[in-house]
Amino acid sequence: MNEPRAQQKRRSPYLAPLVAIVSVIASLGCCLPVAFLAALGAAGASAIFAGLRPWLLVLSAIMLVIGFVQLYRPRKCERRSSAASALFWVAVALFLALLFFPQQVASLVAGHLRL
Numbered sequence: 057m058n059e060p061r062a063q064q065k066r067r068s069p070y071l072a073p074l075v076a077i078v079s080v081i082a083s084l085g086c087c088l089p090v091a092f093l094a095a096l097g098a099a100g101a102s103a104i105f106a107g108l109r110p111w112l113l114v115l116s117a118i119m120l121v122i123g124f125v126q127l128y129r130p131r132k133c134e135r136r137s138s139a140a141s142a143l144f145w146v147a148v149a150l151f152l153a154l155l156f157f158p159q160q161v162a163s164l165v166a167g168h169l170r171l
């Protein structure tokens with residue numbers, strides 16, 4: 057511990073990258089299995105949700121109709137928020153895209169999530 061300052065400065069540039077590499081390797085030991093388990097869970101959930109897709113689409117359409125009624129019903133003293141309207145129409149666009157082009161949307165999302 058009582059080393060001269062010249063030796064400490066010379067050793068420190070090599071020590072930091074080495075410690076970073078060792079910490080990345082150590083974190084892979086605990087984080088990589090969790091990532092695999094999450095992927096397996098997502099695959100299992102997609103198998104379940106594929107069978108429920110028609111029911112979930114009907115439920116989504118019902119919710120969008122309810123949202124439309126609540127957003128555009130006449131009100132006496134409140135103004136409609138432009139942000140709420142924009143979010144509603146984005147949700148409608150996403151619903152229609154997933155309804156009519158599910159494979160293209162899945163390919164688009166998968167293409168953007170590749171590492």
